Amino acid sequence: MITPDLYQRYQQRLLAGDRRACGEIVQQLLDDGIGLEELYLDLFQTALYEVGSLWERNRISVAVEHTATAITEALMSLAYPRLFQVRRIGRTAVVTCATGELHQVGARMVADSLEMRGWDAHFLGSNTPLPDLLRYVDDTKPELLAISMSISSSLPRLQQSIPQIRSAQQDLTIAIGGQAFRLIGEDPFADQPKVHVLSAMSDLLTLVA
């Protein structure tokens, strides 16, 4: 259970760049049997959203933001021993970031969340060139392609990419989400079949349930 006190303590250490203290908090939560979704959404995601907000308001530097992100990505791996025990269900997803997008932690959370439900999630990381993504999707034949976009200025490139992906993979379900859509508002892919812009992780999990 992530209490407000524990969250504050974690967030304070995260902003201080104290990887060891953050790791101890997360390991204790795992030892206490915390659900992985709770860990991801109520601790990692909430803390990083706050970090982003602090950066936007110039309360922390971009270096602190990057440190906090790197620590979070490292801590996610503490959950992997439990993650890999989940029984596979024979469903495959490819999870990537929009072309040009350098923020990958959101996509990694999506990949892990699918793994928690028994999916085989291929996480490609940040800024995968479109031709390579197309080849990878062709090789792995996923039923879902999840694309994360944190920066709204990545939208024009994503709008160019989607028709090319669709042309190569006519039946593929494409889910798009990320912090960028706070600013974009209306669904820019509303006229595209089987392309879903999702505002929360829970929407993705409902889509693929």
Next chain:
Amino acid sequence: MQDSGTTALVRLRAATRSVHQQLQGCSFVTALVAGEASKAAYGGFLQVMALLHAAIDRAGQELADPTLREFAASTGRRGRAAQRDLAALGLPPEPPTAALRESMVVAEEILWAGLAEPEALVGALYVMQGSRQGASDLLPLIAEHFGDDVPQEFWSTGIEGRADDWTRFVAALDAHTLAATSPACELATRLFVQLGRALDALHPLAATDGSAAMAINPEAGNHVVVTEARRLVAATVAGLRCWRDYPYYEARFGARGRRYGSSDSAWITALVDETEQSALRQLDWLAGLLTSRGMPTLLLERQLRYLHDELRDFVELDESRCAVLLRAADTLGDRRRTHLHDEAIETLSARFEAAAPLALADVASLVACAVADECDGHTQAVPSLTSWLADEARHGEAFSAAVTQLLADARSAARSTSPLGVQR
């Protein structure tokens, strides 16, 4: 009687002789002569030409001499011809990043000269009018290497009437006298040098080196920017006009800030292609981001208005496309006036300038606007500005005290205006 040794033409020739020769020996020109330049490299050449010609066109609008202004406009027509040739070749408007980086450096210098020192543009015009003289030597090479059906409007536009134009241009130059180290000679030299560097990057064609945004500003990251020549020029000049209006920018943020101004402006320009809702939300987000970094919304509002005007007048973008920038600017202005009327800001500014006359004369309105931004919920608006402005070690005790008094007065004025009062 005028000393013929100091006429502009003589000075410009002497000042640029060596860099002119270097340009003629650059790798792209050598490859073109040898029939080894690739079509992509030739496309890059046209893209560089489109950008530099557009920059001279826009900057030249600031020239007082109508003959020189017309030469700048005709340079713009050649730039447009280069763009049409590019489109006919089926190549994108974005130069290879290394070439874009080198040509943007001097494009910005040309645009700044237009705003701050228009007489320096004589140097840029000299380079581009001179380049027309060699066009008839290069055109047969282009046709031989890429085929007779290769689009040639850029070249034919340059060749047509060039002898008469050169005579008229030299006559116009004769009206000017230049010192050997004049801004015009320096700009001509810079243009030759940067053009040479840009063309050197085209053969062998350098691998993509970072994003277009990073070519404009190496620290910008990988966000979208406009790259079409005239839009990029419009974006850059809008940022520079703001820079000129507010000496605070230069004093506080220096060259690094100016690069961010250009890359941000090139991103904002790309927003006109998005839906209105999306563009407005992103601009609102940017306003908050900048306000927290010592740039009150007044600055973004000004830049949006300039950018709207540049896109409408220079790019000739349909009003329906660029009106979103005005709407965003109006929103920022309306929100500020909710908390602090324009008249109150004028009164505060007048009082401050009387108490503390100095180079940073623009800051009174910025402090007042920051107070309004603070009332609007931007909690960092004031501290991010005054942490620098009221720094005694930097500006002295008297100025610091004047800023502190101005802040108190602005907060008092806002308290009597804002429906929310001042939130500290």
